Amino acid sequence: MSDISGIHHVTAIAGNAQENLDFYTGVLGMRLVKKSVNQDMPGTYHLFFADGEAHPGTDITFFPWPDLQPAKRGHGQAAEISLAVPIGSLAYWTDRLEHYGASPKTPETRHGEHVLPFSDPHGLQLALVETSDQRDFTPWIRSSVPEAKQITALHALRLVERDMATTAGFLANVLGFSAAGIEAGWHRFSIAGGGSGRHLDILEARESPRGAWGTGGVHHVAWRVPDDVTQLKVRDRVEAAHRRPTPVIDRFWFHSVYFLEPGGVLFELATDGPGFTVDEDMSALGDRLVLPPWLEPRRQDIEAALPPLSAPAVADESYL
Ligand code: ZN
Numbered sequence: 001m002s003d004i005s006g007i008h009h010v011t012a013i014a015g016n017a018q019e020n021l022d023f024y025t026g027v028l029g030m031r032l033v034k035k036s037v038n039q040d041m042p043g044t045y046h047l048f049f050a051d052g053e054a055h056p057g058t059d060i061t062f063f064p065w066p067d068l069q070p071a072k073r074g075h076g077q078a079a080e081i082s083l084a085v086p087i088g089s090l091a092y093w094t095d096r097l098e099h100y101g102a103s104p105k106t107p108e109t110r111h112g113e114h115v116l117p118f119s120d121p122h123g124l125q126l127a128l129v130e131t132s133d134q135r136d137f138t139p140w141i142r143s144s145v146p147e148a149k150q151i152t153a154l155h156a157l158r159l160v161e162r163d164m165a166t167t168a169g170f171l172a173n174v175l176g177f178s179a180a181g182i183e184a185g186w187h188r189f190s191i192a193g194g195g196s197g198r199h200l201d202i203l204e205a206r207e208s209p210r211g212a213w214g215t216g217g218v219h220h221v222a223w224r225v226p227d228d229v230t231q232l233k234v235r236d237r238v239e240a241a242h243r244r245p246t247p248v249i250d251r252f253w254f255h256s257v258y259f260l261e262p263g264g265v266l267f268e269l270a271t272d273g274p275g276f277t278v279d280e281d282m283s284a285l286g287d288r289l290v291l292p293p294w295l296e297p298r299r300q301d302i303e304a305a306l307p308p309l310s311a312p313a314v315a316d317e318s319y320l
Contacts, residue, residue, distance in 0.1 A: 002176040003234050006197040007154045008224040008254070008270040009048075009059035010081050013071065015122040015215045017045050017064035018309055023121050024049040024060070026312030027100045028083075029145025032286035033276050035309070038063050039251065042295055043305045051152065052140035054276040054285060056224055056254075057197050058153045063219060070123060071217025074209040075162040076264030078218035082115065082127040084135060084155040084196045090116050092149045093128050111183060123216025129155045133196035144312075156199035157221055158186065160211065161263035164204035170262050171200070174241045175223070175234065191223070210264070220258065222268035228255060231269050238269075245269075252292040253278060 014020035024030050024047075034048035044063050051058040060081065071077070085093060090107065097104040097118050104118040110129070117127040128151070139147040161167045164187060171177035177189040177200065186201040213219060225231040231248065235257045238245045245259040253276050257269045279290055289306070291299055 002192040003225060003230045004175055004269070005192045005224045005226060006057055007157065008056050008222040008268070008272075009061055010078070010154060010157065010221050011061045011063065011219045012081070012124050013068060013122075013213060013215050013217050013219050014047075014062040014064040014120075014124070015066045017047065017066075017307055019121050020047060020062050020064050021309055022312040023102075024062075026144060027096070027102060029140065029143040029150055030060075031140040031143065033059070034061075034253065034280075034290060035286050035288065036290045036292075037295065037302060037306070039292060039295070042291075042298065042302050045306060045309070048276070048286070050276075051150070052138040052143075053282060055136040055138070055153070056270075056272045056275070057136060060154065065215060069212075069214045071214035072209070072212040073160075074211030075160045075205050077160060077211030078157055078221055078265060079160045079203070080117070080125040080127055080158040081218065082129045082155040082157070084131045084133070084152045085128045085150075086148060086152065087130045087132050089149045090114050090128060090130055096145070110186075111181075111188065120216070124218070125158075125216075127155075129196075131155060131196045135196055153197050155196050156201060158201045158203065159221075159263070159265055160203050160205050160208060161265075162204070162206055162208070162210075163263065164202060167202060167261060167263040170241060170243075174237045174243075218265075220266035220268050222256070222270040224272060225269050226272055228271060231255060231257060231271055234269055250292075 030049040033050045033054040036046045038044040038046050048061045094104050108115045114130040115127050135153040137152040171189050177191050180188040180190040186203050189200045191198045235245050238259050243259045245257050249256045255271045261267050
């Protein structure tokens with residue numbers, strides 16, 4: 001078994017926080033499982049969307065930075081996040097995305113799976129992928145999407161790189177990925193035996209410009225490690241490969257190590273625990289602004305500086 005067991009979460013940069021909340025809860029039907037702040041910049045929200053019980057591997061998170069430039073597409077960046085949906089649900093999703101003006105693109109088949117690419121209101125490239133692979137998933141009972149159609153987890157990620165060989169070597173030798181074929185120029189890598197949540201697809205684009213962070217872009221990609229011991233083991237290998245990992249940082253809901261993979265994409269190793277219920281009951285996840293203990297003394301100032309957020313305006317309960 002690999003030390004890394006799959007995708008833990010992906011963090012991206014959004015524009016307006018309310019629009020971000022409206023889209024991921026109201027249109028995509030995900031659960032807001034944590035409303036917090038960027039721990040390094042507490043004047044910015046950090047919003048976490050996941051399944052009904054916030055399982056690791058279901059979580060897409062955002063820093064809403066409306067004043068940032070749009071992300072610059074290019075190498076050294078993640079190009080797309082795909083989300084798993086049940087077999088047979090893409091017709092529903094096509095109608096739903098069209099209904100809300102999210103303009104789904106032409107459906108594709110990738111590795112034998114039905115895929116619906118689209119983008120969020122701030123330009124983040126997403127795709128829904130039908131899969132029958134079993135995921136740790138609990139439906140969100142207050143979702144605006146019926147249980148049988150809900151997004152179940154993160155499925156795969158696409159990165160664009162200038163030099164495939166260097167990144168491929170690092171993925172294989174340091175992180176434990178296996179090459180799993182090439183389709184339409186995308187090199188597939190799998191971790192922990194592959195399957196939904198364990199895919200990474202890379203396109204080599206030697207002539208493309210260097211990409212840059214901005215709204216609608218991915219900030220970092222986090223990989224799951226089961227515990228602190230395994231995290232340190234992988235961290236040691238990353239350090240031996242001269243990728244200069246950070247020390248272990250306590251993110252309160254999990255422990256994190258960050259480093260740049262050789263192509264320039266920011267990776268994180270995140271532990272499965274302690275999890276999002278460490279500071280809120282499962283039934284109340286996301287209801288209030290949660291701060292890690294070291295920011296709690298500054299709560300009043302932090303709350304005053306954040307824009308108000310209300311329940312999603314676009315949730316159309318009649319559209320099921
Ligand atoms: Zn992260």
